[in-house]
Amino acid sequence: MSAQAIIEARAVSKWYGQFHALKDINLTVHKGERIVICGPSGSGKSTLIRCFNRLEAHQEGEIVVNGVALHGRMSNVAAVRSNVGMVFQHFNLFPHMTVLMNCMAGPMWVKGVSATEARRTALQFLERVRIPEQANKFPVQLSGGQQQRVAIARSLCMKPDVMLFDEPTSALDPEMVSEVLETMTGLARDGMTMVCVTHEMGFARAVADRVLFMDAGQIVEEGTPDAFFGNPRHDRTKLFLSQILKH
């Protein structure tokens, strides 16, 4: 692949006290690429993507995002973060602000965009996640699926170069999972660079360029969805897939 690399992780290791959470991770995410990371709980997948916007700090190795190295004392972490969108498992919308304000806050306060411009952008992205009519409600008045779509719109308003998804559907009722996945699929179609931690294998198969399987802090296996699901090489991957696809 010749496309420009947006995220580059080289030999990344991270410890929580004695616990070795990430072991020698090497991963390059190119522009326009969609990567799905799966694996059992506690395998380090969330930790890894949280390192990509420095919500967690790694201790060894190198992570470069958009040409900026993310280690040590960084003075420009805000600039990196404003170009990396993140969607959380529990949405983390700001409950004291309306949906519209949630989407306007970032552009206005970080990028210094005018209120009218921010409102226009916010409504445009709320339209895109198909909930413009909820703009003046507060987050608690929305269903889980709607809240997560607002969270996606909020991230998109920052016009990020890459979007990180940290198990975006695992706190949702089954009925609401599909509306969020549809939104994410649409985003992928439009060429957004995405790194998704998810257990939605149907989504991985349909959207991902590469699927990564992590276990015990390591990337055990990676490949195209066809190769990954059709012909997994490692026993650990086979076991995981058999567990997760049984239902």
Added chain:
Amino acid sequence: MLYPDTVEAEVLVHKPWFVATMFGVVLLVFMAFNLSGTGFAELMRPVIGEPSTSGLYGRFAIGFAIAVIFTLNVVLIGFAPLKLQIGIVWLELLLLFIAFFETFHLSLPFIREKLPFLISQGVVTTLYVSAISIVIASVVAVAGAVAKLSSNGFAYAIASFYTSFFRGLPLLMQVYLIYLGLPQLGFVINAVPAGILALSLCYGAYMTEIFRSGIQSIDRGQWEASRSMGFGFALTMRRIILPQALPVIIPPTGNQFISMLKDSSLVSVIGVWELMFLARTLGQKTFQHMEMLISAAMIYWMLSICLELIQSRIERHYARSKVR
């Protein structure tokens, strides 16, 4: 409101056992006191004859009459709708208090004569001393809370020493320490600024703890979402965390404001002419102490009620984003 269970219970004050118990307790209590010298006994004269010689029968009859009135009153109020109930009970308790103050035989003309000065000098001083102290204490509290939560050793040490010291010393001692102690260091300080400083520092220390717990009550995810969008620390604090912490902070802070309003009376010991100081001195010459003290008490109460009303308004304002 407490959680209202959907199982509709019968009104407590209409349950036979409760009415009977209430009647019995009131009867016994009023039999225990000898009320034969009161006006109520005079009213009972047709039934009990000469009150002073009516003996046990007289006591029983008086207690019985009071118990009937009391129980009937409670049962009847039980039929009223909630708002009316609250209003009637407030009114009755207020009337009882007025009746209690009646027994002091206060001189109303004296109160009327002194009241304008009590308000124009005393209330005004109390209000501005409290208001300035509240503002300073709030600022100190925000700074103290952030310092206590920070990972900076100096900030934490200074903030925790400060809260420990000012929460640990009696406020009266702090007023003396600042007024009499600072001149030792070369800062001669007037009584009013000394009082304001003492109140601000003391209440700032209590409110530091309130603000700290409020900030800590906000979910980690709010910090993460905010920081992941590139918000800095100050912006996150001001726009995301504090606005959400306020509904948690406001009820105990309202408490502090009310308590500070009354504790401002402690600065009277260094000669500030605020409400308490005047209440104690105005009646001295003519030995009409109770007149001024009760007037001052009522004024403090009314000011506190104003603060309570403000607090409940603010609470309602912040309940907006919780409405489904």
